[in-house]
Amino acid sequence: MTLHAITVLGHDRPGIIAETTGRLAGLGLNLEDSSMTLLRGHFAMTLVCAGSATDAEIEAALAPLADDGSLTVTVREVPTEDAAAGGGTPWVLTVHGGDRTGIVSSIVEEIARVGGNITDLTTRLAGDLYLLVAEIDLPAGVDPAAVDAAIQQVASGLGVGATLREAEADDL
Amino acid sequence: MSEEQHPVAAWTEADLGVEGRVLDVVRAPAPVLSTPGERVDPTDLATMQLAADLVATMRVSPGCVGLAAPQVGVGVLLFCVDVSAHPKTRTHHGTFVLCNAEVVESSRNEKAREGCMSVPDLTGDVKRPTRLVVRGQLPGTGEEVTVTTDAFEARALLHEIDHCAGLLFVDRAAGAHAIYARKTYL
Secondary structure (H helix, E strand, C coil): CEEEEEEEEEECCCCHHHHHHHHHHHCCCEEEEEEEEEECCEEEEEEEEEECCCHHHHHHHHHHHHCCCCEEEEEEEECCCCCCCCCCEEEEEEEEEECCCCHHHHHHHHHHHCCCEEEEEEEEEECCEEEEEEEEEECCCCCHHHHHHHHHHHHHHHCEEEEEEECCCEEC | CCHHHCHHHHCCHHHHCCCCCCCCCCCCCCHHHHCCCECCCCCCHHHHHHHHHHHHHHHHCCCCCEEEHHHHCCCECEEEECCCCCCCCCCCCCCEEEEEEEEEEEEEEEEEEEEECCEEEEEEEEEEEEEEEEEEECCCCCCEEEEEEEHHHHHHHHHHHHHHCCCCHHHHECCCCCEEECCCCC
């Protein structure tokens, strides 16, 4: 049993997911994780699936998707990743402001500086408004207030607003 | 009527006259968690025992503020809640159990991140009303009661009523990217 990372990128149209997953199911592959969205209207999907098929067999099965040149498909075997070590705390970072280059890189550099790990990230450009929302794990021992202060300083320099808030779930 | 005089706030599991037992909590994908529960007779001895068991199991479970019968493997309309110690609580009615509960009125949706003992490895953002009126029956006497509440108690009641209807918080996810891997466990 091997794990494969598959990406499907390109021109959006109805039926891409049905066709992709149908072909993977035909190979007996199990979808373990997937994420799909539209980026500026372009279809973008990443899948991790498990099964006994080889990369070459998966590439062959998915090749018809790319026949008309509107989609690009990649397949790569990947190792099983161990779960991240515990002890950190989950946070949500929101940044928004006037569009300019370097917003994401400047802000997330402050997360990387303290060993924080971004586990989910979305950015959107809507007119002149640039928006970033990220899920972040801050390691144990890191002072969130200091991280927030650093982010606020960078955000101020960029002329954007930033909010860092704890993402602790309420158990019900 | 003050909160202290409300029949729900005045209720305690001692009214049941039976000792609660700690039960195992069922995890998804157990079918009982996806099956609508049956109505119960609040005065039936089995209902009273299950009510006491739910409270006892809730009390020993860290961070647990509510538990529904399907979560202990019994597909009936019965749940307990106690949000009195939670920091997000405004109005609360202490520890109580409701049979055959239904939503009468609800308004003012807000989104918040929920976790659940029956889905221990995921959390999710769920929009739920923060103003709520629920009608149900107290186990033991079968007295019909109406609970008017808000904020966190409203969310807890709706989460448990959903369990009784065979719904998990993942069925209410606020969007395609609103489910997350749990990072911290109680």
